[in-house]
Amino acid sequence: MDWSHVTYLRVLIRPVLIASITIFICVFWIQSNSSDIDIKSAQHGHQLAVQSVQLCPLISPRLIGWTNLSLEAMSAISKEDEGIVELRMKQSGVKPGGRYEPSRCQSRHKVAIIVPVRNRTEHLAVFLRYMHPFLQRQQLSYAIFVVEQSERSPFNRGMLMNIGFKEAQLSQEEYQCVILHDVDMLPEHDGNPYTCPEDGKPRQMAFSVDHWNNYNSVSWNFLGAVTAMSANDFQRINGYSNAFWGWGGEDDQLFQRTKSQNLTVVRAFDGTVSQVVHYKTMSHPRATPNPDRMSVINEGWKKFQTDGLVDLRYTRLSLKLEPLCTRIVVDIQPYNITT
Template sequence: MRDSNVNFNFLHRTCTLVVLLCFLHISVTVVYYVRSLDLRRTFVQNQHSRQNQIKQKLVRQATEEPKSIFFTNSTVITKKLEKCPDPSPILVGPLHIEFSTPVNLEQVIDQNPNLQDGGRYKPRGCIAQQKVAIIIPFRNRDEHLKFWLFYLHPILQRQQLDYGVYVINQYGDETFNRAKLLNVGYAEALKEYDFECFVFSDVDLIPMDDRNTYKCFSQPRHLSVSMDKFGFRLPYNQYFGGVSSMSKEQFLKINGFPNNYWGWGGEDDDIYNRLASKGMSISRPSGAIGKCRMIRHERDKKNDPNPQRFDRIAHTRETMHKDGINSLSYKVVNVEKNQLFTKITVNLGKAPR
């Protein structure tokens, strides 16, 4: 009987020990499982953080050296972009331009979904040949601007330009000063982007052929060669009005445009004199490619012919080094950005009496 009690006590202790060992094993297993969950969560978070850092780094690099960037669930694939071909392979040539049907800006926005804020665009599949700022001197010409935006945005995109549209609006009712507004457009555009080419365009002129590329060339470019206003002929060989382009280097070489031509006329001839004095010549597309149509309108108020224009033109060589971008003064009144353009309203001061 005593042996039986001894055996029972031994069995009881053994079972208790086994239970304790099992409990200990389970406890250790639970602890390690919980720790593994924490480690797994930390690992996943670190992986996500690492992927985000890689993506951000690649996006930053894309602004310095453009690439196509593709993201998948686990990898990032980059492809270095090539320069866009010159000329663009998606041009269509002669265009039908008419102004009988009113233009709605919402329609223009819908038809140009790839535009960025401020009227900015760059091609996606290649690096644009040039970064171009389009400068439009402006006051009270909203209907004309609608037609310009309607026709020019698709043209400029087919030309595969990295471009922005800047409408430089003269504040107040002082006499209009086209050339000074163009100087302002040059200065303000460079505050936003490293543009290397500047196209200066009247708001009422529309090209009739998209092969007339709005970019810069080795010499200053006159783009509105044959206007319907002049029977599709160049009015005279020195004519540089309407639409023209200059590189940053060319623009600075002539000290920009004159600031003292208040009213209509004269500033284009002054600019031609500046170019000639610096040994530059005017390049042009052919008469067929350089055709453009003008929106008919009456002369604006406060834009009467400038009575001093002939005297000023005669003294360009004497005044150009002190009257230009180096003497420009103005005050920005308002900046408005939308998907189609950047509108900068500026106070140019008062015309001398």
């Protein structure tokens, strides 16, 4: 064997091997660092995207003002095809459970709308179809919780409101406030703010209603029909009383509870009656008043701390994330309210 050729090959191959190894190491280093750079770039891009979503304006540019809510208009809303309505709502951004948040800005308010019902199918259909576009024009982040009572006991609006509040909390969404809303009440003007009130200042919203003396203001101590309250304040007053079975009384005692905790009930636009704060009422048979409501109201001062959210008892029969609302069906029964 000619060893000179072997030596020559070693001399020739060694730098090639060294160069190949060097190139491999460089390529591996570049790829590894490129992945890190991509990850960091993606993270940075996400941060920039989050930062680029500005808060929604204090006054939404999407407001249209007054809406005609004549009997004919409401009838037309109720007769719309359900599938077409649900498709339109989905395209507008409404998610299952009746949840919505603006896509082009970050809402300043996260609101839970709580609606107690029983045997009000037609009213609920009109309410949901009307209120979603209304709330969206205000650029709110919101969800609509419909709490439906079974047939076994007299209607208890206050307890259903408490249940809606608790179920909204169980949804693990951090709602800043609740709007406690009767299903037969529709705001006529989208300049009527469904925003969250300040802590300590619950807002009485339905104080100018069509069937109450042709939109004249209700009494100063009325706190019902449509009321906005911060989540902190609703906890602070222990919610509604659970003791009012049948029509009437629970909103009177709600006002007492706010006063007992030194909360100041306010009205939109300082209580000025104008078209902006008008409400239209969907007609329905008048309920029979609860004959015991006055005695329950008079005894209520002694039970604020023990009758309400803290002793709430109910059986949830179903919870469905429907296209336009979170529907919660419950069974509730009278029980002894502790003193």
